[in-house]
Amino acid sequence: MRKKPRDAKQKAAPERDPPVGKGRKIREAALWMMTAVAVALSVWALTRRHPPSPVDRTDSHEAQYISRLSEDPSDYATRLQLANYYYDVGKPHLAIPEYRKVLDAHPDNPNIRTDLGTCFKRIGALEQARAEYKRVLKAHPEHQQATFNLAVVSLMLEEYDRAAELWERVAARMPGSATAEQALKHAAEARRLKAQSEGGNDAKPKPKPEKKPEESTE
Numbered sequence: 001m002r003k004k005p006r007d008a009k010q011k012a013a014p015e016r017d018p019p020v021g022k023g024r025k026i027r028e029a030a031l032w033m034m035t036a037v038a039v040a041l042s043v044w045a046l047t048r049r050h051p052p053s054p055v056d057r058t059d060s061h062e063a064q065y066i067s068r069l070s071e072d073p074s075d076y077a078t079r080l081q082l083a084n085y086y087y088d089v090g091k092p093h094l095a096i097p098e099y100r101k102v103l104d105a106h107p108d109n110p111n112i113r114t115d116l117g118t119c120f121k122r123i124g125a126l127e128q129a130r131a132e133y134k135r136v137l138k139a140h141p142e143h144q145q146a147t148f149n150l151a152v153v154s155l156m157l158e159e160y161d162r163a164a165e166l167w168e169r170v171a172a173r174m175p176g177s178a179t180a181e182q183a184l185k186h187a188a189e190a191r192r193l194k195a196q197s198e199g200g201n202d203a204k205p206k207p208k209p210e211k212k213p214e215e216s217t218e
Contacts, residue, residue, distance in 0.1 A: 086098065117130075144173065163190040
């Protein structure tokens with residue numbers, strides 16, 4: 001005798017948990033991954049748009065110099081490094097006292113005194129800048145950087161003849177060089193300004209110089 005077929009409900013295997021839960025987990029994982037990628041891209045974009053500045057990266061050098069000087073205030077090599085650091089990052093008001101301390105120990109160094117003069121010029125202390133440059137040139141008449149920079153200060157003080165003379169001196173020492181060409185242009189401009197100042201209000205106005213002379217770094 002044939003057995004009766006089992007009821008369909010009895011024959012069907014019990015169903016497993018519907019795949020809805022698994023699909024939800026996949027979607028959640030994908031969403032988490034997309035969020036993580038989006039955050040990573042945002043961070044990357046911000047660092048690309050606002051990279052650390054060179055000054056921020058070199059602040060550690062300043063801390064190192066200060067730490068060394070706290071241990072040995074007579075370490076003038078480190079003090080000069082600190083002064084040069086302030087000079088390079090555009091903090092002449094901080095460089096000035098450091099240069100002065102180095103010059104107290106080494107008063108005859110013309111390059112350090114010239115840099116001190118340039119710091120004074122950058123903060124607008126033109127008379128002090130001139131005094132430092134003149135002191136350099138008294139001991140070292142051939143110092144090109146001090147000569148050039150004294151010409152710049154002389155022009156700023158409206159001493160046009162003096163500025164022209166100094167720039168012509170620079171050019172005569174370096175004939176044919178780019179520095180000589182630049183110095184001669186500045187000298188001609190200084191003489192033009194002198195003539196214009198003497199011509200009074202009736203003098204025909206001339207075009208202003210394209211760029212203000214900068215101190216020499218050579």
